[in-house]
Amino acid sequence: MRNMLTIARHEFVTLVRRKSFLLMVFGLPLLAMVMVAILNVSAPTEEDMMALLLPSAPDQAQGYVDEAGVVSRVPEALAPAFVSYPSVDDARRAVAAGEITDFYVVPSDYLDSGTVISYSRDFNPIGAQNQVTAFRYVLMANVAGSEELASLLWEPFRLEEVAVQGEQTEASTEAVSYWLPYALLMLLFMSLTFATGWLLQSLSDEKDSRMLEVMLSSVAPTEILAGKTIGLGAAGILQVVAWLGTAGLALAVGGRGLNIPEGYSLGLDKLLLGLLFFALGYVLYASLVAGLGALAPSLRDASQATIIIYAPLFIPLWFINSIVNQPNGLPAVIMSLVPFTAPVTMLARVVRVAPPAWQVALSVALLLLTAYGSIRLAARLFRTQTLLSGQPVSVASLRSALRGD
Amino acid sequence: MALVEVQHVSKRFGQMQAVRDVSLEVDQGEIFGLLGPNGAGKTTTIRMMLNIFRPDSGTIIMMGGPMNEDKKARIGYLPEERGLYRELPLLECLVYLAQLKGVEKAAAEKSVRHYLEQLDLAESANKKVKDLSRGMQQKAQIIATVAHEPELLIYDEPFQGLDPVNVRRVKDLMEEQRASGKAIIMSTHQMNQVEALCDRILLVNRGEGVLYGRLADIQSSFAGNAIRVQVEGELGPVPGVLAMHPENGAQRLTLDEHTSPQAVLASLCGRPDLKVLGFEVATPSLDDIFISVVTDASGEVPDLHAAAQEAIT
Numbered sequence: 001m002r003n004m005l006t007i008a009r010h011e012f013v014t015l016v017r018r019k020s021f022l023l024m025v026f027g028l029p030l031l032a033m034v035m036v037a038i039l040n041v042s043a044p045t046e047e048d049m050m051a052l053l054l055p056s057a058p059d060q061a062q063g064y065v066d067e068a069g070v071v072s073r074v075p076e077a078l079a080p081a082f083v084s085y086p087s088v089d090d091a092r093r094a095v096a097a098g099e100i101t102d103f104y105v106v107p108s109d110y111l112d113s114g115t116v117i118s119y120s121r122d123f124n125p126i127g128a129q130n131q132v133t134a135f136r137y138v139l140m141a142n143v144a145g146s147e148e149l150a151s152l153l154w155e156p157f158r159l160e161e162v163a164v165q166g167e168q169t170e171a172s173t174e175a176v177s178y179w180l181p182y183a184l185l186m187l188l189f190m191s192l193t194f195a196t197g198w199l200l201q202s203l204s205d206e207k208d209s210r211m212l213e214v215m216l217s218s219v220a221p222t223e224i225l226a227g228k229t230i231g232l233g234a235a236g237i238l239q240v241v242a243w244l245g246t247a248g249l250a251l252a253v254g255g256r257g258l259n260i261p262e263g264y265s266l267g268l269d270k271l272l273l274g275l276l277f278f279a280l281g282y283v284l285y286a287s288l289v290a291g292l293g294a295l296a297p298s299l300r301d302a303s304q305a306t307i308i309i310y311a312p313l314f315i316p317l318w319f320i321n322s323i324v325n326q327p328n329g330l331p332a333v334i335m336s337l338v339p340f341t342a343p344v345t346m347l348a349r350v351v352r353v354a355p356p357a358w359q360v361a362l363s364v365a366l367l368l369l370t371a372y373g374s375i376r377l378a379a380r381l382f383r384t385q386t387l388l389s390g391q392p393v394s395v396a397s398l399r400s401a402l403r404g405d
Numbered sequence: 406m407a408l409v410e411v412q413h414v415s416k417r418f419g420q421m422q423a424v425r426d427v428s429l430e431v432d433q434g435e436i437f438g439l440l441g442p443n444g445a446g447k448t449t450t451i452r453m454m455l456n457i458f459r460p461d462s463g464t465i466i467m468m469g470g471p472m473n474e475d476k477k478a479r480i481g482y483l484p485e486e487r488g489l490y491r492e493l494p495l496l497e498c499l500v501y502l503a504q505l506k507g508v509e510k511a512a513a514e515k516s517v518r519h520y521l522e523q524l525d526l527a528e529s530a531n532k533k534v535k536d537l538s539r540g541m542q543q544k545a546q547i548i549a550t551v552a553h554e555p556e557l558l559i560y561d562e563p564f565q566g567l568d569p570v571n572v573r574r575v576k577d578l579m580e581e582q583r584a585s586g587k588a589i590i591m592s593t594h595q596m597n598q599v600e601a602l603c604d605r606i607l608l609v610n611r612g613e614g615v616l617y618g619r620l621a622d623i624q625s626s627f628a629g630n631a632i633r634v635q636v637e638g639e640l641g642p643v644p645g646v647l648a649m650h651p652e653n654g655a656q657r658l659t660l661d662e663h664t665s666p667q668a669v670l671a672s673l674c675g676r677p678d679l680k681v682l683g684f685e686v687a688t689p690s691l692d693d694i695f696i697s698v699v700t701d702a703s704g705e706v707p708d709l710h711a712a713a714q715e716a717i718t
Contacts, residue, residue: 006504014493210488214549217455217482218505220474 003219007227008234015198015235025239029246055133057081063091063103064135068110071142075150078134088119095121104135111143187240188281188343189313195236195282196289199228200302203293221379229286229375270350276364281343284371285309291378312340316348327352337363339370406469407432408557408588409454414463416449423449425612426463431588433556436579438603438620439592442699446612447592448485451559455482468556478507481555485562485592487546491535495526498534499549506553513552520548524574539566547575551582558582559590564598576602596691610699620691627697628688630660632669635683644672657687 015021055078063083064071074082083100085091091103102120110116116139118132141150206212215224288309289302296302316323316335323332327349335345336355342363349355407430416424424446431437439447452458454465456472467476490498496517503513521527524544529537537545543566550558563579564572579589579602593599599606599620606623608616616623634640635655643649645664650657660669666686673681689697 002507003505006501010501014490205490208488209491210484210486211490213457213484213486214482214488214502215505216457217480217484218477218502 001223004223004227004230007219007224008231011198011202011228011231012234015232016238021235021239025242029243033246033249055137058134060101061099062135063094063100064138065091065103065105067108068106070106070110071138073142074138075141075147078138081134082138091119095119106139187244188278189310190243191233191236191240192282192285192289192310192313193236194239195229195232196286196306197303198232198235199286199290200293200306202228202232203290204302222375225287225290225375225379229283229290233282233286270354273350273360274347277343277346277367280364280367280371281313284339284343284367284374285313287371287374287378291374291381294378294381313344315341316344320348323348324352328355333359337366339363339367342367407466408468409590410464410466411450411454412464412466414450414453414460414465416446416453416458416460422612424453424460424609427607427609427612427614428463429607429614429617431557431590433588434583434586435604436583436589436591436602438599438606439590439609440594440596440599440606440695441609442594444611445609447609448561450609451482451561451590451592454559455480478553479556481506481550481553481558483546483550483558483560483563489534489542489545489549491533493534494531495534495537495545496521496530499545499552502549503552506555508553516552516554517548520552523578524548524571540568540571543567544571544575547578551578555587557588557590559592561592562594563591564593564595572598596695600691608695608698615698616694623694624688624691627694628686630662630664630666631687632658632660632666633683633685633687634658634669634673634681636673637680637682638676638678640679643669645669655683 016025057078058081061081061083063085065085065088071084083094085094085103088105091100091105094100095103101122102118105117105119107113107115107117116135137150137154140153141147144150144153203212206215219227289306292305292309293302296305319331319335322329323335323345326332332345332349335341336349336359346355346360346363409429409431411427411429413426413428414424415422415426427446427450429437429439439450441447449458453460454467454472455477465472468479489495490501493501496514499517499521500510500513503517504510508516518527518530521530524547526541526544526548529541534542534545547560547563550560558579560579563575567575576598579591583589591599591603603620605619606616607614633652633655640649640656643658645661645668646658647661648659658669660666670681670684673679673684
């Protein structure tokens with residue numbers, strides 16, 4: 001136990017002191033923040049965004065003849081583009097003189113009929129819609145009596161979602177159920193990828209520098225493996241947390257947030273349960289990769305094979321619809337009990353419902369048992385002649401390793 | 406009570422019998438030489454002692470019982486294929502390895518600094534291991550073996566890559582350790598170092614123990630009735646001498662079975678035409694014994710360097 005912590009601390013400190021690590025953990029997010037800041041400076045404000053929803057002024061000036069007397073003023077943004085004429089003849093002359101390209105006539109019975117007549121020099125079926133849209137907004141502003149009311153009528157549905165604490169709506173939990181497992185899987189996968197990559201590198205370095213025999217003569221193989229897994233896992237989590245923190249900071253600086261319904265909360269018990277499954281999933285997969293690292297003759301061979309080990313992690317995503325719609329259904333229950341799919345499946349279920357306690361307990365027990373067995377197995381591989389000789393794996397050497405000879 | 410007891414131990418790797426029925430004991434306060442050509446099974450025997458490999462048969466008793474994890478901290482092991490963390494500063498690397506042997510960090514640093522001084526490496530304490538010369542790394546590895554003050558030290562080729570000055574330093578260190586009651590197992594090909602340091606030896610050949618016991622007794626048992634003399638003047642015929650041939654500036658005289666070295670010495674001292682400069686009973690060198698023992702039945706000396714590779718290296 002003591003050696004395990006010494007190894008964990010050594011691996012963690014040695015790694016986080018590396019320039020490449022510091023660059024990846026802090027350099028990349030810093031770069032991302034700078035980019036976000038640059039984008040933010042040129043990003044449109046909320047008013048700008050609203051303005052984008054409203055029609056823009058036509059490229060060329062247009063005229064209108066208000067026979068109904070409804071257009072008292074043209075909205076400021078559109079005013080330069082619209083010229084009022086007292087009669088249709090005046091407007092025609094203006095078109096002939098090239099002052100305007102087209103004009104609208106608002107007939108005297110407009111308020112009853114809603115009909116507007118458009119006169120165009122060159123009819124353009126593609127551009128017509130945009131031209132008509134702008135004058136439609138002019139009429140709306142005048143009929144409604146104010147620009148504010150007109151803009152509200154123009155875009156009446158500006159949605160903000162709020163979840164009432166303790167009474168989460170079906171819709172909001174369903175949305176979270178979809179993306180949270182993905183997010184947690186990515187978190188787990190990223191931590192695993194980084195940490196197991198370093199683990200393989202560390203094992204490979206010790207093979208190359210011939211340190212393993214010295215280590216094996218000092219420390220139990222299980223302690224070596226567990227120490228490396230914990231130390232490098234902590235570094236992997238540090239990296240992900242640093243990235244998430246930077247992302248959150250960047251969003252905060254940019255005045256934005258994640259698309260989580262306001263007031264939505266996972267709850268401490270579910271959060272702890274999620275963390276437990278996260279940790280157990282990490283230990284299980286990291287130990288499998290460590291066993292692979294012990295067997296593989298080179299770092300490259302080991303790295304190529306890790307994707308096969310990670311494959312079961314993604315199985316729950318293929319069934320995410322089933323898990324979300326029927327969180328206590330048979331497929332969800334089975335996958336949350338099988339240790340290799342349990343971490344992601346259980347996280348997805350926990351978001352939706354509180355799974356029966358016996359299922360959680362059994363799942364944790366099976367995961368613990370498998371993780372322990374996996375560490376023991378990997379530790380046996382550590383002490384083998386395969387590890388010491390760096391020779392290719394054969395069935396005989398594998399059998400011998402598993403026997404612990 | 407012996408610190409190490411290896412009793413009739415055998416180990417096979419596939420078709421190859423790496424170790425066959427080897428037995429030995431190592432006591433406190435002695436330097437024990439484990440000798441043999443490459444591939445003889447020395448390293449495999451050491452790895453079985455350390456529980457890195459398990460023997461197929463036989464028993465190994467370390468410090469009064471079976472080897473276990475706790476006993477690892479009481480053993481210092483310098484493996485034949487050795488290394489250090491190349492990217493770490495030397496002091497940090499050695500302190501970490503001592504910590505893994507159960508020493509508190511402060512005590513580990515104190516001990517490491519002491520040995521860095523003793524082996525003339527103090528000025529390199531903060532250099533990265535990869536920036537040290539091969540000889541310096543070798544000394545650093547010896548420090549990693551001894552820094553936690555183990556009761557049992559196992560050195561596999563401890564003088565490899567060292568110049569004469571540093572060989573002397575390491576020999577002094579080993580003699581200090583023996584004097585302080587520690588048990589030392591040394592596996593090496595350098596017979597002159599074995600002769601200089603070892604109290605007892607086991608010579609292993611093709612996985613089997615072929616010579617075992619006190620070094621002086623073994624050398625005596627291989628000594629014929631011969632003397633080595635160095636004289637000023639013409640030696641000429643000497644009564645009781647069957648053969649005479651030059652050897653390293655002296656003459657090696659093989660005596661008949663009725664003639665004692667003392668009689669020859671008296672005879673030579675009585676001759677006015679000779680001045681005796683040196684006289685000794687000729688004991689065979691360990692090199693001679695080693696070669697004669699590992700010579701195969703056909704009388705050919707095996708190529709020790711190209712011989713079968715160590716079982717697992």
